[in-house]
Amino acid sequence: MAITIKDVAKAASVSPATVSRVIADNPRISDDTKKKVRETMKHLGYYPNFQARNLVIQKTQTIGIIMADSATLAFQNPFFPEVLRGISSRAHESKFGLYLSTGATTEEIYEEVISMTQGKRVDGIILLYSRIGDKIMEYLYNSNIPFSVVGRPDVHTDSISYVDNDNVGNAREVVNYLIGLGHQGIAYMGGGLEYVVSLDRLKGYQNALEKASLSFDPDLIVNQSISVGLEEQAVRRLMELQKPPTAIVTHDDLIAYELISYLQDMKIDVPGDVSVLSFNNHSLSEHLKPPLSTVDISIYELGIHAAELVLEKIKDREAPVREITVPSRLIERGSCRSL
Amino acid sequence: MAITIKDVAKAASVSPATVSRVIADNPRISDDTKKKVRETMKHLGYYPNFQARNLVIQKTQTIGIIMADSATLAFQNPFFPEVLRGISSRAHESKFGLYLSTGATTEEIYEEVISMTQGKRVDGIILLYSRIGDKIMEYLYNSNIPFSVVGRPDVHTDSISYVDNDNVGNAREVVNYLIGLGHQGIAYMGGGLEYVVSLDRLKGYQNALEKASLSFDPDLIVNQSISVGLEEQAVRRLMELQKPPTAIVTHDDLIAYELISYLQDMKIDVPGDVSVLSFNNHSLSEHLKPPLSTVDISIYELGIHAAELVLEKIKDREAPVREITVPSRLIERGSCRSL
DNA sequence: CTGAAAGCGCTTACAG
């Protein structure tokens, strides 16, 4: 059996209560006692048992991380590791641990979230996505559990702490940029429309067209799910339209390069024949040919702030709801050309 | 306060012990009682408190995942999400949760590992890397904690459960393949030599040269750390040698494409002037130009087996040590040419 | 400044 507080107490000739107070650095304990106890702790190799501690203080010092589903989006998309890096960094600052959802289906994950929150495995939750009609978010919202969301919630928006980019604005800026280059037929290959980010970007796209008095053509919209690879067929269909687009906006750099490869197979040059613009600024995108014009959405910062928000709520349940918008930046590289 | 076993007991007119036994599906409890208790549990919305349960059974049902350090290797390298996906899938099968290390430096991570194991936050550990002289592995080895390693341990190799590819064999095969294409000057840009995988591959590289009676030229070895981006300078130095290589082997696809971009900047064509071969088979590598010849090392399987191994040890501390070799496969694509 | 006691929410011999 491991060393417990009792062993330390006995060895240091004090009570377990005193040892506990030394661990907590209680100011009412004399420095002499503290010193003595600390020495015996070190000497015996004592480490506090989290289970026991957590049970009595009713806290866990850990944050649950929920991804959409492990099989698809979360892991293939380079978004995940980077946002996790941000969360991890902020959590570590506050000595919080990270507990990961492992479910493969929405239903499994839902059960996991309930059990990890009700079962007091975590103090709070970060939802790594915002999806329309999401049961998990609804559950979190209704049970008074501290949580934050990466992405704007579609409902209860004003009563949930979340971090997001200005997706509408980003998309508008991107489309404006392309319009400025002389493009009129601009296609949009977004993620699945169940994700709020996709809807927001679509809205920004439409806004920009409207302002420029360009008509909206539904044929130019391809909304595959974020998770799956780009369908070659969708690209082919797009380029075989009566009036094929001269520019395509995609929602992720890797998708963009997959797209570009299909275009090249069809002898369509980027940016010669078609301009391509994307999101996420993957580390590779400046090195590949063509270097990709892309929007850096500061994924790491999204993670930092998501952690910050849930930590606020954990520390004080009455902490005001906050919404943080992380800046984005369009990086012009060689995948777009002026007409 | 949440619903406890006592509330259920009272509502169902049984003792807390009985409720506990129903949760455990103890066969000595009558079906009638079970039914009654289960109904009240559902009715009251009871969820077992893990902290309490874990405290008494001295288990946590969670595995700690340790990555080299979050700031660098783990997150940028696409290896991490994929191996995590494998671990996650296997852990979920056994209803185990995943607890992530968050430390940014080796020292921080070392402290974390001690505290999460001694503090009984996890039942076992998966080390996502194998590094020479690693304090953490040494600690795990000395304290009787269940753990497994992704990568061959450099010490205590026979007494630690680990999963790995045949790195020596892989590198040999790769170099043989290039030699078969007529290459003689083959450069090797491996990861940092503190990682066993890098050393093993280097050995395989040397083996292959030897067997082909080609001399080993230290100038053709570039060992940057796995974590950092490829130094443009190193590439330049390599190609400005008296006898520059006609083929380069790198340890990751993304690194390979970064390399290719530098070569292109230097007006060196791949595969025209130099062949490039890599490891990891990134999903993008078949789509990019040139499509990359690369070794698929079955990262997902590495994760599955790493989880399997630690789970074995958790279930039975006396379980025999196992070493699992996951198959790899050289995928020939367009980045190598015959001389 | 320190200790004895109760309690966090469970499980599990021991009895019956």
Next chain:
DNA sequence: CTGAAAGCGCTTACAG
């Protein structure tokens, strides 16, 4: 088949 009691390893009023 079921219950009363002890205990997992801590923390924290309450006393002194």
